[in-house]
Amino acid sequence: MGGVNLGKKKNNDENTHRSPRLPRGREIQARVISMLGANRVRVHSEDGETRIARIPGKMQKRNWIREDDVVLIEPWDFQDEKADIKWRYKQWDVRWLKEHGKLKV
Numbered sequence: 285m286g287g288v289n290l291g292k293k294k295n296n297d298e299n300t301h302r303s304p305r306l307p308r309g310r311e312i313q314a315r316v317i318s319m320l321g322a323n324r325v326r327v328h329s330e331d332g333e334t335r336i337a338r339i340p341g342k343m344q345k346r347n348w349i350r351e352d353d354v355v356l357i358e359p360w361d362f363q364d365e366k367a368d369i370k371w372r373y374k375q376w377d378v379r380w381l382k383e384h385g386k387l388k389v
Contacts, residue, residue: 304377306386307356311370315389316353325349327357330388337367347372354378354389
């Protein structure tokens with residue numbers, strides 16, 4: 285029935301992961317302030333703006349976004365007070381960003 289490698293993989297390389305994704309192009313870092321429902325969140329971005337950000341469909345089931353998470357957003361061209369979430373940082377990514385002075389939120 286089962287094979288040798290079936291089951292949950294163990295993560296033994298906690299300290300050997302690569303550096304987290306940094307903002308590219310129009311992307312900026314933001315912190316989630318509150319959950320609004322209907323796949324929308326209110327975020328406070330590094331440029332001092334408070335925006336309503338949309339969680340895209342591919343992130344809804346894979347990445348759970350909660351209050352106080354740090355995310356990368358891309359503001360809309362035609363409506364600057366709204367944005368799309370492009371990436372969610374994990375805890376160790378936020379720690380790495382703080383240690384290297386890259387976290388602005």
